Amino acid sequence: MRVLVVDDEPIIRMDLVEILLDKNCTVVAEASDGKTAVNLARSIIPDVVLMDIKMPGDIDGMQAAKILIEEEICPVVLLTAYHHAELIEASTAIGVFGYLVKPIKEDELYPALRVAVSKWEGMQKLKEENVDLKNKLEKRKIIEKAKGVLMDKYDMKEKDAYRKIQKMSMEKRTDMIEIAKSIILSSELISL
Incomplete structure (x- = not known):
């Protein structure tokens, strides 16, 4: 599975990359802000984007996820330190494929990404049909x-x-x- 990892905190990004590599995933790119993430995803077309919600810059994780999903580039699994109902509702409203709360449990990360990719592929197949x-x-x-x-x-x-x-x-x-x-x-x- 080809993953784009997006988080503004380098240490968290490094930990995520390490976990993904241990699960035989390919980390195709890393980004620290939403705008870079969108541009990378448009050019690389990863299987899935693992992205923090709150990031500095013009585009936060939620906005970047919305763009990627609307443009049908790939599924997005959001990461957050917050589990407020409003954030969960907002993320489901834009159609994210997963929502993980930090600190990430290693044994939950890969299944969340795999399920997101599977759901995305099923949705794409239904659209084609x-x-x-x-x-x-x-x-x-x-x-x-x-x-x-x-x-x-x-x-x-x-x-x-x-x-x-x-x-x-x-x-x-x-x-x-x-x-x-x-x-x-x-x-x-x-x-x-």
């Missing part, structure tokens, strides 16, 4: 519309109209969706 299903639905709508044109124009049954589109697709060695679009376009031109 959703896009694929939307595309299939749009194609299906176009084919249905083309079938309707053929049914109206040639007094065909639905099954025959579909077979006609299929046959034309095979004869012209092109995708059915292209044939369907041509049928629709030609019917629209004729009706002008």
Whole structure:
């Protein structure tokens, strides 16, 4: 697992890196502020970012996490010395994938990061499937519309109209969706 470690305290960062290396993780970069973390994550694309909430600079850990999640770069697990309900609510509102309270227990760090990466991968897969299903639905709508044109124009049954589109697709060695679009376009031109 490729991890970007972000904490403004060098000693804590060093401890985190040591724990991660002991767990066979690869620390791809380290940062001490949110702005640097965002820039590094954009260029390196780590598997996960382990980031302190409170850091100096223009962008704190919470803001940096929000940017990384909104840009769909990678999951973020936040670190904090605070366990106030407001911080927990704010972190869940922006969609962080984990929340650990300092001092970090070594045996909790790796599982938190691994779960975050697993959830992220599952979410990305669902998004891809959703896009694929939307595309299939749009194609299906176009084919249905083309079938309707053929049914109206040639007094065909639905099954025959579909077979006609299929046959034309095979004869012209092109995708059915292209044939369907041509049928629709030609019917629209004729009706002008």
